[in-house]
Amino acid sequence: MLNIDFKNLIKRTKKLKILYVEDDKESRTQVVKTLDNFFEHIDIATNGIDGLLQYKSKENNFYDLVISDINMPRMNGIDMIKNIFKINNTQNVLIVTAHNNSEYLEELINLGIKNYIHKPISIKSLLTELLKIIEGMEKKNKKDKDFTKIKKLNHELDALVGSFDTYVIASRTDLKGKITYVSKAYEIISGYTEEELLGKPHNIVRHPDMPASAFKNMWDAIQAGKLWIGEVKNLKKDRSFYWVEAHIAPYYNGDGEHIGYSAIRLDITSKKRAEKLNSEIANLLNNAGQGFLSFGKDLKIDESFSKECLSIFNTLNIFEQNIADILFYNDFNKKNLLEDAISRIVDTDEVMIKEVFLSLLPKENKINNKDIQIEYKLLPDDKFMLVLTDVTNTKKLEFKIKQQKQIQNMIVEIASNKQDFLEIKHDFENFIFNTPNDLRILLRELHTFKGLFAQKEMLNIVPAIHNMETKINKFEEEEYDKIHTLNDHFQLDLNIISSILGHDFLETNHTINIDKNSLNILELKLQKLNIGNIKESLSDILYDFEKFKYESIYNMLNNHTSSAKIMAQKLKKEIYPIEIIGDKYLTIHTKYKPFVKSLIHLFNNCVEHGIEDIETRFKNKKDEIGTISCAYIQINNKLQIIISDDGAGIDINKVSQNAIKNSIRVEQEIDNMNNEEKTNLIFADKLTTNDKVSISSGRGVGMSAILDEVNKLYGKIKIENNIGKGVKFTFTIPLEKGE
Amino acid sequence: MLNILVVDDSLIIRKTLTTKLEEMGYKVVAQAKSGKEAVSLYKEFMPDLVTMDITMPIMNGIEALKTIKKKHSDAKIIMITSHGEENLVMEAISNGARGYILKPINHEKITLVINKVFPELGHIKHL
Numbered sequence: 001m002l003n004i005d006f007k008n009l010i011k012r013t014k015k016l017k018i019l020y021v022e023d024d025k026e027s028r029t030q031v032v033k034t035l036d037n038f039f040e041h042i043d044i045a046t047n048g049i050d051g052l053l054q055y056k057s058k059e060n061n062f063y064d065l066v067i068s069d070i071n072m073p074r075m076n077g078i079d080m081i082k083n084i085f086k087i088n089n090t091q092n093v094l095i096v097t098a099h100n101n102s103e104y105l106e107e108l109i110n111l112g113i114k115n116y117i118h119k120p121i122s123i124k125s126l127l128t129e130l131l132k133i134i135e136g137m138e139k140k141n142k143k144d145k146d147f148t149k150i151k152k153l154n155h156e157l158d159a160l161v162g163s164f165d166t167y168v169i170a171s172r173t174d175l176k177g178k179i180t181y182v183s184k185a186y187e188i189i190s191g192y193t194e195e196e197l198l199g200k201p202h203n204i205v206r207h208p209d210m211p212a213s214a215f216k217n218m219w220d221a222i223q224a225g226k227l228w229i230g231e232v233k234n235l236k237k238d239r240s241f242y243w244v245e246a247h248i249a250p251y252y253n254g255d256g257e258h259i260g261y262s263a264i265r266l267d268i269t270s271k272k273r274a275e276k277l278n279s280e281i282a283n284l285l286n287n288a289g290q291g292f293l294s295f296g297k298d299l300k301i302d303e304s305f306s307k308e309c310l311s312i313f314n315t316l317n318i319f320e321q322n323i324a325d326i327l328f329y330n331d332f333n334k335k336n337l338l339e340d341a342i343s344r345i346v347d348t349d350e351v352m353i354k355e356v357f358l359s360l361l362p363k364e365n366k367i368n369n370k371d372i373q374i375e376y377k378l379l380p381d382d383k384f385m386l387v388l389t390d391v392t393n394t395k396k397l398e399f400k401i402k403q404q405k406q407i408q409n410m411i412v413e414i415a416s417n418k419q420d421f422l423e424i425k426h427d428f429e430n431f432i433f434n435t436p437n438d439l440r441i442l443l444r445e446l447h448t449f450k451g452l453f454a455q456k457e458m459l460n461i462v463p464a465i466h467n468m469e470t471k472i473n474k475f476e477e478e479e480y481d482k483i484h485t486l487n488d489h490f491q492l493d494l495n496i497i498s499s500i501l502g503h504d505f506l507e508t509n510h511t512i513n514i515d516k517n518s519l520n521i522l523e524l525k526l527q528k529l530n531i532g533n534i535k536e537s538l539s540d541i542l543y544d545f546e547k548f549k550y551e552s553i554y555n556m557l558n559n560h561t562s563s564a565k566i567m568a569q570k571l572k573k574e575i576y577p578i579e580i581i582g583d584k585y586l587t588i589h590t591k592y593k594p595f596v597k598s599l600i601h602l603f604n605n606c607v608e609h610g611i612e613d614i615e616t617r618f619k620n621k622k623d624e625i626g627t628i629s630c631a632y633i634q635i636n637n638k639l640q641i642i643i644s645d646d647g648a649g650i651d652i653n654k655v656s657q658n659a660i661k662n663s664i665r666v667e668q669e670i671d672n673m674n675n676e677e678k679t680n681l682i683f684a685d686k687l688t689t690n691d692k693v694s695i696s697s698g699r700g701v702g703m704s705a706i707l708d709e710v711n712k713l714y715g716k717i718k719i720e721n722n723i724g725k726g727v728k729f730t731f732t733i734p735l736e737k738g739e
Numbered sequence: 740m741l742n743i744l745v746v747d748d749s750l751i752i753r754k755t756l757t758t759k760l761e762e763m764g765y766k767v768v769a770q771a772k773s774g775k776e777a778v779s780l781y782k783e784f785m786p787d788l789v790t791m792d793i794t795m796p797i798m799n800g801i802e803a804l805k806t807i808k809k810k811h812s813d814a815k816i817i818m819i820t821s822h823g824e825e826n827l828v829m830e831a832i833s834n835g836a837r838g839y840i841l842k843p844i845n846h847e848k849i850t851l852v853i854n855k856v857f858p859e860l861g862h863i864k865h866l
Binding site for chain 2: 347
């Protein structure tokens with residue numbers, strides 16, 4: 001029983017095109033009737049020639065199946081099939097034979113035709129053969145499709161091999177390292193042709209820069225059957241170079257035999273060039289002696305920074321550290337300022353405003369005892385760059401130059417008034433080794449010396465005395481025993497002086513200058529010495545000698561004016577040059593000298609407390625430049641010295657408050673005082689209207705030193721205080737008879 | 740030719756700054772002694788530029804800046820400042836000040852900041 005699914009078969013045959021060749025009309029009609037059930041398109045031919053012509057009239061592969069009789073007039077079926085096979089040797093053919101005719105059968109088999117049926121045609125045999133043919137056709141179709149796929153794959157593979165050849169620098173060598181294959185890319189990069197390379201040892205491209213050890217390493221690996229990967233510098237035919245990352249492995253043939261080595265390489269020449277450039281830049285930055293670093297808006301330092309940064313911050317790494325924390329670790333305000341500025345810069349889009357913020361940042365800081373100068377630069381994308389420069393040495397040099405200038409000033413002051421300096425020196429040395437027991441007197445004298453030395457702009461002794469005064473004022477009584485240590489500081493200044501002016505300068509004995517004229521008169525008097533009247537003559541000569549002890553008061557006072565000038569410069573106040581008004585030839589006995597010297601405190605006071613700063617004077621509609629005047633006169637047996645300024649006058653309330661504060665007077669005492677008495681409080685010890693104690697004034701002992709000297713000479717002081725307009729001091733000193 | 744309003748509580752600074760600005764060819768149209776005065780004088784004169792002190796009585800420079808900027812957003816104001824006021828200057832800049840001059844004031848500093856605020860005037864050489 002034939003088990004055929006008709007529906008399925010018809011579905012598969014419906015679209016097939018058939019050429020049916022049969023000369024017998026009866027057979028034709030019968031067969032066509034059956035075929036009509038299966039095929040939609042059936043062409044009919046009546047003999048071999050007719051069939052062949054119809055076949056030829058259609059394009060190749062038009063008919064899916066040719067069904068043909070054998071015995072036909074004009075051309076039989078076998079010959080027709082032979083001709084058809086010449087056109088298409090894969091044509092499906094089904095032969096219908098009348099008899100069991102073995103003479104044709106052999107020919108059919110030779111032609112490769114396996115499908116035939118006998119007449120009269122039974123439906124069963126026809127269907128059986130049709131099914132065979134259709135299955136065969138379907139199989140063939142599938143094969144054709146697969147073949148197309150394979151062809152496409154082959155094509156892609158060819159392209160791949162082609163691009164491998166073009167782009168991959170590949171080579172193979174035999175076991176001895178002789179080249180057996182190179183890719184096109186290899187030829188291009190090395191500059192050699194395939195013919196030049198094949199059979200040559202691979203070291204033809206070896207660059208002299210490559211150390212032998214690198215290749216030993218490679219041979220060890222690949223001979224042990226391992227993959228070796230490394231960066232290699234190679235030599236081109238034109239002697240230039242290229243860098244590759246080489247992957248070299250042992251190479252085996254199909255039988256697993258080790259026959260050589262195979263290598264592929266990546267061209268890393270540009271990467272190497274970039275690396276070299278980077279390392280050159282890094283080298284430059286690392287050796288610039290400056291710290292370069294960058295950070296983002298989170299203040300975290302980026303990974304790249306110059307080596308100098310590490311020495312500036314004295315650490316091993318600064319990557320990811322907060323820049324504000326390490327740059328301003330010792331200054332909270334600067335740290336805040338930086339953090340504030342960065343967040344404000346990030347908030348604005350205006351570059352100009354960003355720059356303004358940067359310009360407000362601290363330009364210097366002391367980091368680990370080094371003076372570091374800081375420059376800020378804006379980078380794209382809210383990044384910031386810092387340039388840090390160690391300026392410690394520059395600063396030291398600046399300090400040295402400043403010191404040198406100070407030494408110069410000191411030398412000029414001392415050399416231009418040698419006598420004066422030698423006297424002070426003598427007095428000071430005397431003071432140090434015969435320190436007064438009374439602390440008050442000691443402080444007063446010490447203060448006067450400080451004023452005198454400051455006037456000479458002395459480098460070491462002035463700050464030394466200042467420090468000692470501060471300590472004694474804090475009741476550190478033990479300092480009292482250390483007064484002699486001041487001599488060490490004094491000696492430092494003396495060393496500087498003698499190194500510049502010579503040793504003789506300081507070694508001169510205590511001398512006074514005698515003018516030639518006086519000496520001549522004295523000589524004359526001695527020559528005329530009359531023995532009979534010796535007593536009278538001697539007293540005359542002694543009187544002359546006594547006169548040598550007299551000195552010009554003008555010179556004494558004039559020394560103070562330079563002190564006042566220096567003080568004004570320090571306090572940034574402006575004063576007109578101080579003119580000393582009085583008889584330039586007036587001399588006074590040296591015993592009045594301590595008094596005149598003590599007046600230095602008054603000059604200083606006038607500048608510090610009297611004269612206002614420029615702005616205040618301007619506001620008060622006064623001349624911006626202050627005036628200090630000094631005049632002296634001898635009337636009868638009295639010497640009068642008047643010192644005045646056009647400053648603010650003495651603030652009586654402030655003086656009174658200070659007196660209470662320093663426990664000089666109690667409140668009730670002050671309440672009972674009149675203005676004059678209150679004003680006189682400025683002469684009390686430990687009193688000053690200046691709240692700050694400066695190095696050259698403001699101890700509150702200066703004025704009391706003057707009062708002390710005036711009292712010793714039984715003199716008087718008159719103060720005329722004019723608030724807002726100035727103050728005038730008049731000193732009246734009685735001179736001994738005959739002076 | 741710029742019309743300038745000078746604001747400072749210190750007479751000497753007002754005088755110095757005015758003299759310097761006039762020497763350089765600018766016109767000082769008014770001077771204010773306080774922030775409060777600056778606000779009303781700004782309205783009256785509508786100057787091209789204001790130089791504003793920071794620490795002043797009655798109304799400080801930053802408050803005055805904010806008040807002026809609120810009504811006249813295009814007002815061009817620069818701050819006059821001294822060392823140690825950097826944080827205040829930053830506050831002022833964030834509120835719309837266009838620049839600052841660090842005391843002591845001199846021609847170079849004035850030129851620098853005016854060139855930045857008015858780039859359209861071209862490069863002005865100081866005298």
